[in-house]
Amino acid sequence: MAAIELHGVVKRFGPITAVDGLDLDVPKGICLGLLGPNGAGKSTTMRLLTGQAHQDEGEIRVLGHELPRESKDARALMGVVPQLDNLDVDVSVEDNLAVFARLYRVPDVRAAVDRGLALARLANRRRDAVDGLSGGMRRRLLLARGLIHDPQLVLLDEPTVGLDPQIRTELWSLIDALRSRGTTILMSTHYIEEAERLADEVAVMTHGKVISRGKPAELVAQHAGRETAEVYAPPDRLADVRAKAEAQGLRVRPAGPAIAIVGSEKATDGAVPPDAIRRAASLEDVFVMLTGEEAE
């Protein structure tokens, strides 16, 4: 039995179909990265899994519980770390944790709070109001709050969105430790590097459905080949390079001020200019090729 099973799930908001026939299984013990651009349906999928949205069509099971009917049972076994900070800012760090320990029916609230404080490395700030914490501390506290009941499954909704690189790396270490313990993780993100570093498998989502799924290296090999060549030049020359590469059947994508020729190892003479920067193909190439969106 997979930890999460979604079959043919559809969710509409008026004329907009946010999730469109989504099929997704998350086996126990893996970290699955749900990678997609803004508006791909990742957050709606997360809300469906927490019972805060009900599907119009399809079936959802979480840890064996059918949603939305048994959503409360499923939520007792899973932890959620939201995209937006919704801590109680005037309340102390330890009280923020204690409230959620009670909501999750943890028998020993004090011990759970101590574990949470240790995880968030905030034991010395336990009596301080959340308002006085830095952005990184608040994010760690949010993570500890979601893990207060030692859940079997954790939903991370864009866990590092808007954070500076140092804090992001710090949070990645915490999530990686969680993954090493065998906790099942579903992590939505639109950061390629985050998915590459943390996810055992990646599902690329756009327009409300998964369009490709696999281990990061497999996805790269399948959709982007071995090598990508980036060409930096004035727009007129970039147009020429693009035309030549496409004439050879190579796929070209925009890459900021440059263009990237994906699968450049297959190019024959002249298609890749000598001043191109050749690098290993990446998940970013896959993401852009599949979704048509610029990666972050």
Place this chain on the structure above:
Amino acid sequence: MNSEVAQAPPAPQMRRLEPAAIGGVMSREVANFRTFWKATTFSSVLEPVIYLLAFGLGLGATLVNRVDGLSYVEYVGTGMVATAVIFSSALPAMFGTFVKERFQRTYDAILAAPVDVEELVTAEMLWIGLRSGFYGCFPLLVSMLFGLNPAPGMLLVPFFCFFTALGFAAFGIAVAASVSKIDQFNYVTTLFITPLFLVAGTFFPISQLPEGVQIASQANPLHHLVELVRDSCFGFKATDLLRVAFLVTFAVLLWRVAVRRMEKRLID
């Protein structure tokens, strides 16, 4: 082990209206209240003092002598309990719910835990009811300093305040779940709360109003609370049981409305 048994899905364990869920949500309210209780207590004590000085001693000493057989201080002091209850229940419920739902995203966090909307609304109502039950008594205590005699029936006043506050808390939550902008609360306070508070018999007797208004005031929960509080101080009547039944019915009906409105607002 039989593989069919091993694959069987876990049985549902959670029930409706679990005390642990309601207690958990209330513990969040308590944790927050600890950060602002001083300001709430200050205004709860000072407001009735100001009202009693202005109306009880000002009006009572100059224009009004006795109302319905009571001194004006006794009349206003007992009536002020209803004012304290509506302002400590409907308004916090309206603004608190809207802010927690829209700006702080508190309910998103709570509903991600094993808590449903019915438990969330019930917990919010109970907390506001308890707070109002406590602070609603302050005007009565202050009135004693102005000459109101203590009576054993007064011990029931917190319960009357509690049930009335439950209904108004549910009203506030339902309103918050129905408006799209916080400014729209102005319509509610002007059209509902102010008239309810003015025709409750707090400052002048309902019997002096036109007959239509007197009949309409029978549907005003605050009027029943005012009468119950006065009767607690000066002697109960048989009709007080009907008044209690009215307040309980008001709370139960509005509870269901609040749960439905919040489900519509919080669950997509």
